Amino acid sequence: MDWLNAIVQGMLLGGLYALFAAGLSLIFGVMRLVNIAHGDFIVLAAFLGLATTTALGVHPFVAALFVIPAMAVIGYALQRGVLNQTLGDDLLPPLLVTFGLSVIIQNALLEVYSADPQKLNAGPLEVTSIPVGGLSVGLLPLLTFGVAVMVIGGLQWMFYHTALGRAFRAVSDNQDIAQLMGLNRRHIFGLAMALALAVTALAGILLGVRTSFDPASGGARLIFGFEAVIIGGLGNLWGTLAGGIILGVAQNIGAQINPGWQLLAGHIAFLVILAVRPTGLFPRMSG
Amino acid sequence: MPEPMLQITGLNSYYGDFQALYNLNMHVDAGEVLAIIGANGAGKTTLMRSITGLLPNGPGEVTYKGDAIGALRADQIAFKGIALVPEGRQLFPSLSVEENLLIGGQTGRAGPWSLDKVFELFPILKERRSAPSTALSGGQQQMVAIGRALMSNPDLLLMDEISLGLAPVIIKTIYDALPEIVGDGMSAVIVEQDISKALSVTSRLYCLQEGRVTLEGQSKAVSRDDISRAYFGVE
Ligand SMILES: Nc1ncnc2c1ncn2[C@@H]1O[C@H](COP(=O)(O)OP(=O)(O)O)[C@@H](O)[C@H]1O
Ligand SMILES: [Mg+2]
Numbered sequence: 001m002d003w004l005n006a007i008v009q010g011m012l013l014g015g016l017y018a019l020f021a022a023g024l025s026l027i028f029g030v031m032r033l034v035n036i037a038h039g040d041f042i043v044l045a046a047f048l049g050l051a052t053t054t055a056l057g058v059h060p061f062v063a064a065l066f067v068i069p070a071m072a073v074i075g076y077a078l079q080r081g082v083l084n085q086t087l088g089d090d091l092l093p094p095l096l097v098t099f100g101l102s103v104i105i106q107n108a109l110l111e112v113y114s115a116d117p118q119k120l121n122a123g124p125l126e127v128t129s130i131p132v133g134g135l136s137v138g139l140l141p142l143l144t145f146g147v148a149v150m151v152i153g154g155l156q157w158m159f160y161h162t163a164l165g166r167a168f169r170a171v172s173d174n175q176d177i178a179q180l181m182g183l184n185r186r187h188i189f190g191l192a193m194a195l196a197l198a199v200t201a202l203a204g205i206l207l208g209v210r211t212s213f214d215p216a217s218g219g220a221r222l223i224f225g226f227e228a229v230i231i232g233g234l235g236n237l238w239g240t241l242a243g244g245i246i247l248g249v250a251q252n253i254g255a256q257i258n259p260g261w262q263l264l265a266g267h268i269a270f271l272v273i274l275a276v277r278p279t280g281l282f283p284r285m286s287g
Numbered sequence: 288m289p290e291p292m293l294q295i296t297g298l299n300s301y302y303g304d305f306q307a308l309y310n311l312n313m314h315v316d317a318g319e320v321l322a323i324i325g326a327n328g329a330g331k332t333t334l335m336r337s338i339t340g341l342l343p344n345g346p347g348e349v350t351y352k353g354d355a356i357g358a359l360r361a362d363q364i365a366f367k368g369i370a371l372v373p374e375g376r377q378l379f380p381s382l383s384v385e386e387n388l389l390i391g392g393q394t395g396r397a398g399p400w401s402l403d404k405v406f407e408l409f410p411i412l413k414e415r416r417s418a419p420s421t422a423l424s425g426g427q428q429q430m431v432a433i434g435r436a437l438m439s440n441p442d443l444l445l446m447d448e449i450s451l452g453l454a455p456v457i458i459k460t461i462y463d464a465l466p467e468i469v470g471d472g473m474s475a476v477i478v479e480q481d482i483s484k485a486l487s488v489t490s491r492l493y494c495l496q497e498g499r500v501t502l503e504g505q506s507k508a509v510s511r512d513d514i515s516r517a518y519f520g521v522e
Contacts, residue, residue, distance in 0.1 A: 165391070169381040170390050176341050177377050179361035180370070182394035182439070 007134055007249055007257040012137070014248030015145030016210065018241040019203035020225030021232075022085055023196035029166045029235045031087060033094045037102035039222030039245060041197055045071050045204025046213050047113060049120050060120040060209050068201040075197030079190040084255040087189070100219065109215035120208035144206045151199055152241045159237070168192060220263075227270040233280030242281060246273070288363065290353065292317045292474050293338070293369075293443060296334060296359075298348045299468060300330070300337045300498075307333040308498045320465075320475045320486035326518055331478045332374050334495070335447050340364040340373045342487035351443070366394050370441035374448045374478075376432040378420040382407070385416040387431050391438030398440025405434035408464055426457030432518050433461070437468065444475045462488060482514060496520055 024038050045067055052063035078101075081179075086093040128139040159165035170178040171188045179185060207213060207221070230246050232239030247266050252266020273281065289315035300308035300376055308330050315321050336342040340361035349357040356364055357403050370391075376389050388405055406413035409430040415423060420431060429449055436444055450458040458481075465488055469475045479485035486492065486506045494502035494517035502509065502517030 163389075166382060166386050166390055168394070170379045173379040173381050174377060176361070177373060177379070178390075179341065180339055180365055180373070181390050181435075182362045182365035183390075184360065184362045 001134065003253075004053040005258060006252040007267040008132075009135065009141065010249035011245050012145045012248070013139035013252065014172075014228075014241070014245030015141070015148030016203065016206055016244070017224045017228045017247050018148045018152060018244030019144075019199065019206065020221050021204070021228035021240045021244055022148075022155060022237065023200045024222075024225045025229045025232075025235070025237060025240050026155065026192060026196045026199070030172050030230070031189050032091070033083065033087065034091075034098070035196075036098040036222065037105060037218075038200070038225060039218030039220065041071070041100050041200045041218075042204045042207060042221045042225075043213055043215065043218040044109065045197075045201040046105075046120065046208035046217075047109055047118070047215075048201075049205045049208055050113075050118055053120060060122050060205055063120075063206045064202060067205060071201035071204075075193040075195075076190040079193035080186060083193065084186045084189055088144060106218065108216050111243045113215060114217070117212035117214045118208070120205065122209040126209065134162045140210060144210070147206065148204060148241065148244070149181040151202065152237050154238030155195075155199070156237050158166055164191065179265055192226070225264070227266065230280055231270060231273050233283035236282045239282030240281060246281075291315060292319075292352060292422070294332075294350045296342060296348060296350070297339070298334075298337060300333050300342050300344065302333075306498065308337065310499075311498060313493050313501060315474050315476060318472045318474055319491065320477065320489045322489035322492035323476060323478045324482050324485055324492060324493060324514070324518065325479070327480070328497075329495040330498040331495055332447055333372070335371055335445050335476075335478065336517070338364075338445065339369055342443075352500075366396070366453075368396060368440070368442035370436035370439045370444050371461065372429075372432045372436045372446040372449055374451065376425075376428045378428055378431055380421045381418070382420060383416065384412055384418050384420055384431055386439050387420050388412070388434050391435035392440075394439045396440040399411070400437040402438070402439050405437060408467060409434060409508055426453050426460070429453060429457075429461060433464075433468070441472060444473055445478070446475065447478045448480065449477075450479065450481055485513070494518055498505060 020042060024035060027035050029034050048067045048070060049060050049063045052058065052066050053060055082097065083094060086097045122140065126140055130137045130139060159168060167183050167188050170181065171183060171185050177186050224247060228243035229240055231246050232243030246269060250269035251266040254283045255262035293315040294314045295311055298308055298311040299306060333342065337344050340359050340363065344356040344357035346355040349389065351367060356367065382390065411427055412430055412434060415427065419514065420428065423431065433449065442474055449461060460488055462484065477485055477489055489506045492504060492506050492509065493500050494514065496517060502513060
């Protein structure tokens with residue numbers, strides 16, 4: 001039963017990892033940009049959630065209603081103001097600039113909030129659990145997983161059934177020709193980053209409710225998100241969810257064997273899959 | 288004399304340090320179908336890229352309906368009603384046939400062309416509307432590329448080597464559709480290496496050679512000798 005429990009909890013944790021990964025995947029898919037600061041944006045969102053809950057005295061999920069649009073605006077402004085200037089044939093400038101952003105965000109948070117761990121308080125929700133066939137499943141992880149499935153499903157639908165999704169795919173395919181269609185790629189990239197950071201906002205709030213966080217927490221989140229994207233296969237959103245689940249399950253099984261092995265087990269699972277299937281489990285079908 | 292729809296004045300175009308077009312002057316009148324011919328590397332595609340804004344130019348080097356558009360971005364020019372069928376078709380591989388057409392209508396310009404009208408023009412595309420664009424034959428892809436450009440209801444349609452790499456029977460199908468395309472008074476520029484094809488459907492022509500205009504004339508009036516001189520630079 002312990003093992004079954006570990007697997008189920010790991011799957012639910014995978015939902016959170018998929019949320020970490022979704023924005024990363026979206027950005028890479030649309031503009032081939034690897035956002036090194038992605039994890040720090042997750043943490044920034046958690047701190048914005050903290051600021052909102054303390055200022056207004058509201059539940060973190062209510063705070064999300066402020067944090068999501070705020071992060072979207074930050075994303076659009078950042079893309080139009082900074083990141084668009086770094087995009088080109090060379091992959092290095094965006095890497096360097098987002099690395100710089102990562103340092104800036106961490107230090108700014110450190111300045112304002114110190115290095116003390118913080119936590120978002122979601123009240124009784126955090127300890128509520130539902131008995132499922134002999135297992136006791138936490139409501140919060142279940143909710144997180146549900147949100148992840150809805151976000152991934154929503155992004156997938158947006159990508160393949162809306163004019164915006166069509167524009168994302170067109171710009172990703174061929175920027176010049178997309179411009180000929182009247183699409184301003186700088187604006188489209190701005191919208192993609194806005195959407196990615198909106199998803200990141202949700203991830204940050206759910207992270208902050210689940211565990212404590214501090215200004216230096218971003219790095220590990222970037223790695224988890226990155227691993228989930230690679231395991232699932234670049235450019236496949238459902239694959240990203242599967243990647244998150246595999247990572248979560250591997251970590252929990254590792255922890256079941258020996259509590260110190262949690263992270264190691266996740267990284268080993270990632271490396272094994274990378275070695276066996278370098279393109280990930282579900283690479284995007286070409287065409 | 289009414290001012291031309293498109294006026295190109297002293298256009299110089301560059302790829303980095305390399306100059307591809309030299310002090311080019313030409314115009315397209317409203318409702319006119321114009322041919323641009325020239326050997327490989329003469330600068331025809333570069334000219335298309337300059338007109339559509341994919342290559343930046345000085346503002347006054349290209350004027351369209353009286354507006355200086357030389358320095359506008361390609362997406363801004365698209366909204367003004369200039370559409371390009373690019374060389375090599377360049378469909379969006381991630382989009383289905385229908386999506387490729389729909390994205391052509393992204394500008395939302397009003398006019399006679401719609402998804403249904405394009406399907407009427409090229410019925411095979413209706414059958415294959417859900418197929419990925421990569422699954423189509425070359426000829427069908429060219430039809431999508433033309434339909435995609437028409438979907439923006441352009442006032443000026445540029446077509447860059449639409450017969451390149453296609454079987455003669457397919458080329459005929461596509462050229463047979465031309466009168467219907469330009470019938471509504473749309474202006475068109477047809478870039479071709481196949482000279483007789485180009486002359487048969489146009490009223491006027493320019494010939495480019497190494498980035499310069501070497502011949503301008505009425506398609507019916509120019510002689511073969513004039514053309515080969517302008518084309519190859521042989522005296
Ligand atoms: N992207 C590019 N970078 C550098 N030079 C180019 C590029 N594209 C075309 N050229 C050069 O510009 C000249 C004109 O090319 P192009 O306009 O494609 O000719 P055409 O369409 O008439 O065959 C050629 O000498 C070609 O080598
Ligand atoms: Mg060419």
